[in-house]
Amino acid sequence: MPIGMVDHLARRLLAQGRAGRPLLIVALGLLGSACGRQGGAPAAMPGTTPGLAAADAPKPLSVMAEVGKKLFFEPALSASGKQSCASCHDPGHAFAPANALAVQFGGPGLDLQGLRAVPKLTYQIDTPDFSIGPDDVAGLEQHLPGVSPHAGPQAGILAAKPPADPARLSRVLPGVAKASSAVTAATALVPQGGLFWDGREDTLQGQALGPLLNPLEMDNKSADEIVAKLRQLGVVEQLKTLAGPNVATDPKLLLSEALFAIGRYEGEERAFAPYDSKYDQYLQGKLTLSEAEIRGLKLYEDPKKGNCAACHPDRKTADGRMPMFTDYQFEALGVPRNAEIRANADPRYYDLGICGPERTDDHARQPSNCGLFKTPSLRNVATRQAFFHNGVYHHLEDVLRFYVERDIHPEKFYPRKAGGRVDVFNDLPARYRANIDSIDAPFDRKPGEQPALDEMEMKDVIAFLGTLTDGYKPDAVAKAALNAR
Ligand code: HEC
Ligand code: HEC
Numbered sequence: 001m002p003i004g005m006v007d008h009l010a011r012r013l014l015a016q017g018r019a020g021r022p023l024l025i026v027a028l029g030l031l032g033s034a035c036g037r038q039g040g041a042p043a044a045m046p047g048t049t050p051g052l053a054a055a056d057a058p059k060p061l062s063v064m065a066e067v068g069k070k071l072f073f074e075p076a077l078s079a080s081g082k083q084s085c086a087s088c089h090d091p092g093h094a095f096a097p098a099n100a101l102a103v104q105f106g107g108p109g110l111d112l113q114g115l116r117a118v119p120k121l122t123y124q125i126d127t128p129d130f131s132i133g134p135d136d137v138a139g140l141e142q143h144l145p146g147v148s149p150h151a152g153p154q155a156g157i158l159a160a161k162p163p164a165d166p167a168r169l170s171r172v173l174p175g176v177a178k179a180s181s182a183v184t185a186a187t188a189l190v191p192q193g194g195l196f197w198d199g200r201e202d203t204l205q206g207q208a209l210g211p212l213l214n215p216l217e218m219d220n221k222s223a224d225e226i227v228a229k230l231r232q233l234g235v236v237e238q239l240k241t242l243a244g245p246n247v248a249t250d251p252k253l254l255l256s257e258a259l260f261a262i263g264r265y266e267g268e269e270r271a272f273a274p275y276d277s278k279y280d281q282y283l284q285g286k287l288t289l290s291e292a293e294i295r296g297l298k299l300y301e302d303p304k305k306g307n308c309a310a311c312h313p314d315r316k317t318a319d320g321r322m323p324m325f326t327d328y329q330f331e332a333l334g335v336p337r338n339a340e341i342r343a344n345a346d347p348r349y350y351d352l353g354i355c356g357p358e359r360t361d362d363h364a365r366q367p368s369n370c371g372l373f374k375t376p377s378l379r380n381v382a383t384r385q386a387f388f389h390n391g392v393y394h395h396l397e398d399v400l401r402f403y404v405e406r407d408i409h410p411e412k413f414y415p416r417k418a419g420g421r422v423d424v425f426n427d428l429p430a431r432y433r434a435n436i437d438s439i440d441a442p443f444d445r446k447p448g449e450q451p452a453l454d455e456m457e458m459k460d461v462i463a464f465l466g467t468l469t470d471g472y473k474p475d476a477v478a479k480a481a482l483n484a485r
Contacts, residue, residue, distance in 0.1 A: 072085045123272070128192065198358055295464075307442060
């Protein structure tokens with residue numbers, strides 16, 4: 001273990017039993033942690049204790065994080081020489097794109113179109129590892145008597161994946177989840193966690209290297225190419241002082257240290273998780289919300305109205321952590337196909353979320369996973385200019401309308417086929433449409449029924465979503481209102 005890595009952060013990881021792993025894995029593990037993995041590392045990062053609103057002044061970045069910051073903003077790491085992580089993950093926009101394109105462009109000439117909307121990178125730090133249910137895959141058999149332990153984990157998943165998430169069902173219909181032991185077992189079998197819209201980066205290497213090697217993004221042809229660029233950037237000297245002289249001679253070590261540094265930046269930099277939105281300050285009792293925001297909050301939580309909190313939880317956790325506005329679970333919402341994405345010109349092309357094309361592991365072969373995408377955090381959502389995994393909507397009004405009218409007025413969202421019939425759920429092959437959530441409010445309606453939220457109520461929910469934007473400076477009115485309480 002090189003000297004520089006044996007700081008308190010690395011020691012903490014070592015103490016948690018990762019010592020036996022090869023260095024690259026440890027380093028990538030740390031990066032994964034910083035980008036959004038669980039595993040103790042984030043808790044050790046100064047100023048970013050997950051879920052705790054720190055009122056103290058931001059601490060300066062460590063030297064390692066400074067190197068990472070430099071790399072995060074370094075366009076020379078891309079084939080085009082013009083694209084850095086920050087080009088798509090702009091600090092002025094919660095580390096999401098500064099433009100309103102549904103998907104971004106990259107590649108050597110910056111003219112190759114990406115396939116998915118770029119997520120924000122704020123508050124990634126708490127993302128748990130991808131799993132099916134709260135237990136790891138090995139734990140499944142324990143829940144599923146009758147499934148042969150030799151049949152492989154997928155057999156268990158196939159046998160027991162519920163048609164809808166009973167945990168959520170239970171929130172709508174109390175008692176459902178506990179109706180039978182079979183359903184209780186099934187409760188544990190919900191895909192959740194992981195990075196990217198499809199949670200595919202559970203193996204640690206891919207996450208960090210992904211954008212650097214992705215031909216539609218920074219387009220390096222190989223790890224060696226990245227290493228050559230790192231050498232030219234002059235970070236070798238800095239990394240040598242932190243990680244020892246071998247950095248200069250061992251390309252794998254240089255790469256792992258560089259990726260580690262990016263992770264440290266994402267973990268240490270306060271801007272990735274400042275917990276200073278209006279709503280955070282409201283939860284801390286520092287200010288009051290406006291009447292419209294309070295109305296919106298109630299509708300957001302009401303299981304018969306917005307029901308948003310069922311999947312985007314808004315309350316502090318039992319152990320006092322701030323809410324993340326995602327339960328990290330996967331759902332198929334049946335979002336309309338987006339013609340802005342060129343790949344969609346091919347009628348045979350579908351982005352099936354967990355089922356690929358980006359994801360290719362065993363989970364991708366489960367029909368019950370097709371069309372499911374990770375529930376994103378709604379923190380900073382009002383700063384976004386493209387919504388859902390395919391960026392099909394550009395305004396929160398359109399997102400809200402989709403939620404409340406998808407099943408009442410499908411013709412507003414889906415195109416008509418040649419014969420005049422509305423091509424409902426047109427971005428998912430018919431055989432997977434049973435995966436689409438039609439149980440949780442507001443998706444529990446039929447044509448002719450009343451929408452869960454009316455026009456005013458949608459406006460109120462949007463007003464509430466506006467309180468989730470970081471960097472809120474309380475105005476005199478809000479302070480006076482609090483003092484008057
Ligand atoms: C050309 C645009 C582009 C560039 C450049 C880029 N990213 Fe991304 N990033 C994306 C897209 C698109 C996704 C979502 C991909 C998916 O879900 O399949 C993403 C996802 C991520 C995620 C996962 C977030 C989540 O919500 O799960 C992290 C972390 C991340 N990027 C970090 C980086 C880092 C670090 C760099 C630089 C080394 C980088 N990105 C460069 C477009 C980009
Ligand atoms: C059943 C779970 C569920 C419920 C209920 C739910 N959401 Fe979502 N939400 C999701 C999932 C899953 C996605 C991502 C879907 C996709 O991209 O295909 C999402 C995406 C979003 C996005 C896009 C965010 C982004 O960064 O692209 C917004 C905004 C949003 N939800 C707001 C709401 C609001 C407001 C409500 C209540 C009216 C709500 N959601 C109710 C699961 C849910």
